[in-house]
Amino acid sequence: MSVGGFNADTLNLVEIxxxxxxxxxxxxxxxxxxIEYASITLMGDEVWACGGESYELDTVYSNRCYAYDPVNNxxxxxxxxxxxxxxxxxxxxxxxDSLLVAGGNLNxxxxxxxxxxxxxxxxxxxxxxxxxxxxxxxxxxxxxFLADGYDxxxxxxxxxxxxxxxxxxxxxxx
Numbered sequence: 001m002s003v004g005g006f007n008a009d010t011l012n013l014v015e016i017x018x019x020x021x022x023x024x025x026x027x028x029x030x031x032x033x034x035i036e037y038a039s040i041t042l043m044g045d046e047v048w049a050c051g052g053e054s055y056e057l058d059t060v061y062s063n064r065c066y067a068y069d070p071v072n073n074x075x076x077x078x079x080x081x082x083x084x085x086x087x088x089x090x091x092x093x094x095x096x097d098s099l100l101v102a103g104g105n106l107n108x109x110x111x112x113x114x115x116x117x118x119x120x121x122x123x124x125x126x127x128x129x130x131x132x133x134x135x136x137x138x139x140x141x142x143x144x145f146l147a148d149g150y151d152x153x154x155x156x157x158x159x160x161x162x163x164x165x166x167x168x169x170x171x172x173x174x
Contacts (some may be wrong), residue, residue, distance in 0.1 A: 014068070014096045029073045032066055032162055039090035043099055045070060048078060050101045051085030061086040061104070067117070079121045089136035091144055093159045100124060100157070103131035109150065125162040129153050 014028040031049070035083040038052030052064040061084035065077045081088075085104030093100045099116040102124075103109055109130030114121045133149030154167040 001080075028068070029075060030150060032075050032077070033062075033064075035062065035091055037087050038062070039085075039088045039101060041090045041092065041099060043067075043096070045074075048090070048099060050090055050099075051081060051088040053086045059172060060084075065101075065121070079116060081121055082123045083112055083114075084112065085110065085133075088144060089131070089134035090173040091136040092138045093144055093157075094141055096138075100136070100138075100159075102127060102136060103134055103148070105132040109148075125157065125164060128155060128164050128166050 014031050033054045035049070035052040035054045038049045040099050041048045041050075047068040047070075048065055053060055053061050054062050063081040063084040065078045065081065067078040068075050081101055083104075085101065088101050088104040089097060090101045092098065093115065097117070100113060101116070101121075102113040103111070109132045111127040113124035113127060115124040123163070127146075129148070129151065131146070131148040131150065131153060134146055135147045135149060136144060139145050139156075142159050144159060145156065146153070146155045156165045156167065157163070158165065
């Protein structure tokens with residue numbers, strides 16, 4: 001799925017690519033605002049898009065999250081992050097019912113995170129270093145892996161203790 005982007009202008013287009021059908025694509029409901037650089041995560045049956053950059057909002061960086069409902073082909077505002085985030089990373093946590101949104105380009109990265117659980121976003125555990133351009137994935141029910149695409153820092157979050165561990169030369173340091 002592609003949400004927003006930039007093509008001479010910032011876009012609010014949403015497309016999905018079907019690799020099994022000759023790489024055809026179909027257009028879905030437009031994103032509620034013009035957006036680029038948001039994080040995208042599949043949570044249950046919905047696709048969640050958080051943060052990003054939008055010139056339609058009061059601030060350039062967005063703190064909003066939206067969820068796409070494939071049954072109704074529609075987007076809904078699903079919550080607000082504690083701070084605006086451009087280039088954030090996101091992944092599922094625990095049993096797949098919680099969403100972790102981390103970092104973002106707020107003047108060279110951010111150490112802050114947000115966790116969506118039980119219907120609301122709350123500030124999550126601070127990262128050891130500011131990050132943006134990161135890749136993040138839930139490894140299992142108890143750990144999230146995060147690799148910063150800018151500085152190369154690598155972290156693992158223990159989701160039960162809500163404690164980040166720093167990896168240095170493939171060795172975990174708590």
